[in-house]
Amino acid sequence: MRRTPQQPRKTAVQHDVANTFTFPTIMSLQVGFSAHSKELKSAYEQVIDNNSSVNWLIYTYDKGTNDLKVQATGEDGLEELSEEFIDGRIQYALARVKDPNTELPKLVFIAWCGTGVPESRKGLFNSHLNDVSKFFKSFHIQINARNEGDVDPEAIMKRVSASSGANYSFHKETRRAEPAIVPVNSVYKRTEIPDIATMQRQTMKSEPAPAPVNSVHEPVRTNPGKLADRWGSSQESDQSKADQVRAERERAEQEAQEREQSMAAEREQRSREEAARQEERSRAYQSQQDSQRQQREEEDRRRQEEEEHQRQLQREEEEAAYQQQQQAEQESAHQQQAEEEERQRRQAEEEEAERARQEEHHRRQLEEDETRQQQEQAQLEADLAASAQHAAETAEHAADIAVDPHSGNGVSAVVLFTYDASEENEISMAEGEIIHNIEQLDEGWWSGTSEDGSRSGLFPSNYVQILETQHEPEAPVQPEVPEPAEQEAPAEPEGPSAVALYDYDAGEENEISFAENQVIRDIQFVSDDWWSGLAPDGSAVGLFPGKWSKLWLHACS
Template structure:
């Protein structure tokens, strides 16, 4: 369906109805056009000869209709044409949008009319209102048009050939004159008595012929009078004909002038209506342009809002994705850190285990060496086996299993200066031996050292079981714990964990209850022994 109004679908019916309203001989004085359902094809809805009162009932609230009517101007008594564009209040908005453009096209189809009305409800098409608009469109209200037309006298055409005035019958006239003593009645309204010339004096010498002369003179006078009257009648008739001709000419000129004035008024009205239509068309176009600008601005604003919303949605999604990536990265970093910590703890544990094993091996070798020395000392004199001795200046608690705890005033014998800062020695009773810091003791000269009774070989230290000091830091389990990793140890409530090393605040390392497994365990699951 095109957007423009279509006149071609029912062109003949539209044109026939229009010509019927224009025709003076056709009683049809109004028509109504409407659309085919669902299209822009214009059709004839109805026609009639009942005037504006009948046309009033044809308009429907839910339709767009176009009416054309022929009325009589109450001022000029001339025919006027009225064009009505009807757009009911119940018309859908989608159809109302095309009303103005279609109205312009239909007005061009009707070509010429005196009054145009745009109507939306019944108040706009009241017959009284329409006739008021028609009366106002005719301009000045001349009272002459309300008077009855006067009958004009018939104008007798003036003959073009001269006709001689007939001479009246003198004899018959004399007979009639002799019968009447009074003067003859005047002829017509224009009769004027003829002033005859004074009678001539009788000849004094011709008295015998006086009777004959008087009779001839009288006849001649009557003939002249009749001719004069005929001429006067002819003159009067000619004057009357001239007056009638002049009056007809004046009337014709008045009518022509009035017709010219009416034509000028009609042209002026047509020009005014064209200008009004042009102004309305310009206003309509300006309104359409303004509406188009408003729609464009609204569409642009809506597009900008949608773009802004899309940008915000994308930004929120990007932030969410960034937060998710950051969370995953943090989790991955935390997992890697925990893994690194576990690996570091495992490495430290392995290193500590290696160091412990190395120290244990060193201790065993040292014990074997000391045992060999003790065994050799049993075969030599006492003065040669004592070696260097020292008195303890400060108390010292062993920090490792291969160290020797010292008490102030204690005597350490068989001292070997294995390192610049650390010496190796045996307690005076021979029960303990190990490393101790050299600056915690003071060597005793040989003359000052008391004699020491050599110990029997059976009392070698490495053949005795380890004391509780060799277990290092210990703790008792408060709860059951099952290892979650290979580098962890398991234990049950009340089990004892030995050789504890504090790898971190939350995780410690130690030897399990079986005395073999070494690994990590949670610090809050145990309680240290005091």
């Protein structure tokens, strides 16, 4: 497969020497042939030349313009051409094929508008099609195609065959061996057709007239004559007549054969004359093509001159329009500058007023924040007091519970807080309930059984208080109740304090870390979610989570 793709021409940008600006290019809606006229003509002349190996071409548009360029040419006919059509393009193709009826070259013009072409381009297809068909001028068949079925080689050749108008059988017949031509007499001689009935009548022997009878009776001779002599003349007569009939039949067959040979010669002569006429028509067609090509070249020259004249007029109009636009832009710039100065003055006044409003709003916000912090501090102190009271009561309740060391329930603990199991292997606990058979699996999670023995599983260790065994009934051991607010709080704190419910590791440099039950002092409520305070070891002041989905800290007094 051979085809010659055409490279797009690079168009130089035209600059006006007298001015530093360039004029914008306005794309014409008309199809353009001048930008690549040399390539377009060269490809077209190769296709219409019967002696050229190039037998098809395809045009398409240069990117972003209405100028036609040569997309490709080839030598392998319609099969190769059908692969060049693209669904999203408008393309024009010309192919030289051989008419299967007349064996003469035919030109097929294919106008392709794919289904994927934008609607804005489809609107120009019909007007551009007229101009392109005028550019090609002489072609035998035009096909408007939109899909692959329209450009199928077999379908195209059917249309070519149907358009020829006549089927000449002498191009397809196999020559038969004909007998040698017998010379015909220069003088016409009519062929006599033998009359069989007359010949049969002539063969009948005429009976002789009867002889006169004698007056004296003579006996009749009984000796017969020779039979050979009796039938000999009749046989000779029949043989002669049969030979005559056979000769007449052979002569008739010979004349019929001569007539058939004469008719065959006439048919051959007509075939040669028809071939000569076809050759003459082909030469006339080629001459017409040459004449039309010269006419097209002349029209192209005039068109280029007209287009150049139109471009010159357009440049002059654009220059005048540009000067008017420059003047209008200068006037508009002065007007915009005055409006901008006025706008800046008004904006400065509005910004000053807005700044005053923001300062007033900030002052009121600070007052509201101070009031809210005081209220939150009071609420936190109340919550911590209640929490400390609850812990004391729970510890007191735990102290009252005596555990028999011989009961066989192992280590037991009292539930300080209600816990709902979130996994299948956990146990739910109610406040004040006793858990037996405790196994301390790790630091955070223990395992145990409910008091009634119906439930068992894991639970958090900080939700219970271990019950010590009672060695002497009269002297129960008092469980330790953590009161970090009273033990670790300074004598005179400068701000609110809080006890940690969970461990926290700082994630940023400006945060502090602490462990469960440690106390954070000098708390400042930076926001609803983040507070600032002094670390338990007093080494740094930083941020820590205050309120989240769960309360992490309880403020204490």
